[in-house]
Amino acid sequence: MRKLLLSLSAIVLFVSTSFAQGAEQAAGSPLSSILMLVVFFAIFWFLLIRPQQKKNKELRKMLSELSKGDEVVTNGGMVGKIAKVDETFVDLEVADNVTVKIQRNAVANILPKGATKA
Template sequence: MSFFISDAVASAGAPAQGSPYSLIIMLVVFGLIFYFMILRPQQKRAKEHKKLMDSISKGDEVLTTGGLIGRVTKVAIPALSLLR
């Protein structure tokens, strides 16, 4: 048994060489997993949110994220005005 790192490294065999394509394949697989688990659902939610916001009109009753219920009095592009 060797207690010195230099002796332990010197006695070890040569490291195994993998295929250079294995790294590329692994990165592509992780990229696809990231796309289908993170980006795609986020794009879908954004599309549904935009569709919902486009369908709101004056007089609609809405429930905000904060829990307030209100009636839409004015529809503007970046925001909505609510009246209690």
């Protein structure tokens, strides 16, 4: 155990000495640092933020186009046909004479016509 502690302390001493020697190097210009941040932000924007905004826009469009007779799937996996559309709620017919009131935002996808017949 004592040998392990001595070897670990020797490694820590060696690493800290090597980092101290590397600290003498001159720093780059501030302009290169700013340019690096701009590049990282651009990559972040195009890989994460922009696709999410497009997805949200498509979802809002789909929810605004809901109409009576559309066959939909909810976020919970329930499948049915829209019987009535309000501003915030949708009456979903899941079986003959069985309707469920759900929030409009709970609709995940519109199915092709006739998909629930099968």
